[in-house]
Amino acid sequence: MKILITGATGMIGKEIVALLLQNNHTVHYLTTSREKIQNKLNYYGFFWNPEQSIIDENCLMGVDAIIHLAGATVSKRWTDSYKEEIIESRVLTTNLLYKALKDFPNQVKQVVSASAIGIYPDSLTGVYTEDSLKVSHDFLGTVVQKWEESVDVFSVLKIKVCKIRIGLVLSDKGGALAEMVKPIKLGLGSPFGSGMQMQSWIHIADLVELFYFAVHNQLEGVYNAVAPNAVTNKELTKSIANVLGKPFFMPAVPKFAMQLFLGEMHQLLFSSQHVSSEKIQDKQFHFRFTELEMALLDLLKK
Template identity: 65%
Template sequence: MKILVTGATGLVGKELVSLLLQNGISVHYLTTSKRKIEGEPHYQGFYWNPETGVIDENCLLGVDAIVHLAGASIAKRWTKANKQEILESRIFTSNLLYKALKDNPNTVKQIISASAIGIYPSSYETIYTEEETKVSASFLGTVTEKWEESVDAFHRLNIKVCKLRIGIVLSENGGALTQMAKPIKSGIGAPFGNGKQMQSWIHIHDLAAIFLFAIQNQWNGVFNAVAPHPVTNEELTKSIAKTIDKDIYLPGIPKFVMQAILGEMHILLYESQQVSSQKVLDNGFQFKYKILEKALDDLLKKEAL
C-alpha cells in the first residue's frame, strides 16, 4: 500500500508517517521546499507550490489513498494577513490535489482530511456528534466549514472522503500541551476564565492510529477524532500540574487579559466543545489513551521524574 501525505513534516504528520512506515506502508509526501525532498525506498518526497498551482504529478503514482494535513498553523495572532493564509493554505492545497487527480490517471480510492472540532459552536451543555449541522460563527468555524467543503469536492471523482474533526492534540513535541505546561512549570499556571469550558482532547499516538485505521477500513464521512472522556479546562490545567508535581495557586485568567495578549485568537482558550467519540468507537477503533491522566503520564512522565 502507498499513501500520499500532505503536511508530513508537521506535528501530526511526523507521527503518522512514522506509524505508516512501521506498518510496511510506503509514503509519498508533498513539500513546498525542494531541499526537503528525500528519496528513500519507502519514503519519497515531491515538490508542490499550492499558491502558484504547481505540483509534481508523479506523487500520485501507485497511491491508494491521500492523507491531507497541510494548512498554516492557527496558533498565531489572527491578523488580516494571517487569517487569509490560514484559510487559503487549506483551500488552495485541496483544490490543487483535486485538479491533479482530475487531470491525471491514478489509483486513489480515498482521501482522509484533517478537520477541527472548532466547527462546532461553543456550548457548555451540548454534546456534539457528527450529525450536528450548526456551525460556529467564529473565524475557526468559518475556516473549518470551507475547508471541509473543499474536500467534499473529491466525491465528484468517485473518491471516498473521510474528514477527521480533531480536538486538542496532546504531544510532548509541541502543540497545546507544551504551551499549557510552560506557565505551570514556572508556578504561574491557571485555568482560563471560570475553567468550566469543556475541552475535547486526543493523545497524538491515538490520532495517528485513527488516521491509519481510517485508511485500513476505508472510512467515509465525518468522524470526531477525540478521546472518549473530555474534561473541563480547570481539570486539564490541574491534571497537568499534578503530573509534573506543581501546584495551581492563581485564580482563572480573565478573558480581557488574554484578549490583550492574543487578540481575536484568545477565543480558542475560552470556547467550550464537548465532543463525542462514539462513532469512532462504534466503527471499531480502540483508544490506547482514553483517560487524560494516563495520556499525561505518558507524555510528561520524563519531566515529572
C-alpha cells in the same frame, strides 16, 4: 499500500509517516521546499507550490489513498492577512490536489483529510456528534466549514472522502500541551476564565492510529478525533500541575487579559466544545488513552 501525505513534516504528519513506514507501507509526500525532498526506502518526496498551482504529478503514481494534513497553524496571532493565509492554505492545497486527481491518471480510492472540532459552536452544555448541523459563526467555524466544503469535491471523482475533526492534541513534541506546561512549571498554573469550558482532547498516539485506522478500513464521512472523556479547562490545567508536582492556586486568567494579549486568537482558550467519539468507537476503533491523567503521565513523565 502506497499513501500520499500532505503536511508530512508537521507534528502530526511526522508521526503518521513513522507509523506507515513501520507497517511497511510506501509513503509519498508533498513539500513546498525542494531542499526537503528525500528519496529513501519507501519514502519519496515531491515538490508542489499551491499558490502557483504547481504539483509534480508523479506524486500520484501507484497511490491508493491520500492523507491531507496541509494547512497553516492557527496558533499564531490572527491578523487580517494571516487569517486569509489560514483559509487559503487549506482551500488552495485541496483544490490543487483535486485538479491533479482530475487531470492525471491515478488509482486513488480515498482521501482522508484533517478537519477540526472548531466547526462546533461554543457551548457549556451541549454534546456534539458528527450529525450536529449547528456550525460556529466565529472565525474557526468559518475556516473549518470552508475547509470541509473544499474536501467534499473529491467525491465528484468517485473517491471516498473521510474528514477527521481533530480536538486538542496532547503531544510531548510541541503544540498546545507544551505551551500549557510552561507557566505551570513556573508554579503559575491557573485556569482560563471560569475554567468551565469543555476541552475535548486526544493523545497524539491515538490520533495517529485513528488516521491509520481510517485509511486501513477505507472509512467515509465525518469522524470526531477526541478521547471518550472530555474535561473542563480547570480539570485539564489542574491535572497537568498534579502530574508535574506543581502548585495550582493562582487566580484564573481573565478573558479580557488574554483578549488584549492574543487578540481574536484567544478563542482557542475560551471556546467550549464537548465532543463525542462514539461514532469512531462504533467502528471498533479502540483508544489507548481514554483518561486524561493516563495520557498526561505518558507524555510528561518520560
